Amino acid sequence: xxxxxxxxxxxxxxxxxxxxxxxxxxxxxxxxxxxxxxxxxxxxxxxxxxxxxxxxxxxxxxx
Numbered sequence: 001x002x003x004x005x006x007x008x009x010x011x012x013x014x015x016x017x018x019x020x021x022x023x024x025x026x027x028x029x030x031x032x033x034x035x036x037x038x039x040x041x042x043x044x045x046x047x048x049x050x051x052x053x054x055x056x057x058x059x060x061x062x063x
Contacts (some may be wrong), residue, residue: 028043
């Protein structure tokens, strides 16, 4: 699965609805991502490939 494409699609859909990328990050973090294999993989991809974005968030925002 292409996680960058998935993440960018989710962000684009959120922006179309006036929400933005922070909403997507928040949604991933509160949607019990540990129980959802796709959300878990996307979260891992974000940590690995977008570390500066994840570092800017507080631990509470991520988890």
